[in-house]
Amino acid sequence: MKKRVILKQEEIAERIRRIAGDILERNPSMEDVVLVGIRTGGAYLAHRLQEAIAGAGAPRPPAGVLDITLYRDDWTRIGATPIVGKTELPFPIDDKTVILVDDVLFTGRTVRAAMDALIDYGRPRKIELAILADRGDKDRELPIMANYVGGVWRTSPRETINVYLREEGYEDHVTIEEKEAA
Numbered sequence: 001m002k003k004r005v006i007l008k009q010e011e012i013a014e015r016i017r018r019i020a021g022d023i024l025e026r027n028p029s030m031e032d033v034v035l036v037g038i039r040t041g042g043a044y045l046a047h048r049l050q051e052a053i054a055g056a057g058a059p060r061p062p063a064g065v066l067d068i069t070l071y072r073d074d075w076t077r078i079g080a081t082p083i084v085g086k087t088e089l090p091f092p093i094d095d096k097t098v099i100l101v102d103d104v105l106f107t108g109r110t111v112r113a114a115m116d117a118l119i120d121y122g123r124p125r126k127i128e129l130a131i132l133a134d135r136g137d138k139d140r141e142l143p144i145m146a147n148y149v150g151g152v153w154r155t156s157p158r159e160t161i162n163v164y165l166r167e168e169g170y171e172d173h174v175t176i177e178e179k180e181a182a
Contacts, residue, residue: 037065
């Protein structure tokens with residue numbers, strides 16, 4: 001498998017700071033903004049984004065974690081007994097601007113599942129999307145696009161973008177990995 005690093009540790013941190021700045025520009029008071037990370041990578045990035053917003057001198061927004069396992073349209077293909085993680089939303093989302101956070105946007109199906117799951121917890125005023133790596137809209141299956149993007153890399157069907165984070169035991173980096181031709 002070919003592997004190419006597209007973001008290193010400091011570049012990831014810079015992209016997160018830039019996304020935080022964009023969120024603050026669009027929501028200067030941060031009064032009714034909450035961050036919700038899609039388990040697993042998005043959850044880690046939501047907490048980093050929370051710190052970056054606070055580091056910019058703004059009030060620290062609440063951050064939670066959303067597990068979407070049972071909302072996925074392919075959950076029956078995952079296995080007979082899918083592993084369901086814990087959703088942690090220790091705040092109401094009614095009438096809030098919910099910023100969903102995830103690591104990679106590809107087909108849009110994960111985001112659709114996350115929106116379905118969120119609606120079971122309340123009625124947000126608005127849902128926005130923050131993504132570290134967007135694979136471009138060429139292979140998007142649903143009409144979903146991010147409001148805040150760390151970067152866009154157009155990839156082929158044989159390639160994937162993988163985000164490796166210290167919270168999962170890796171050195172922070174993002175790669176494009178290509179499967180060898182069979």
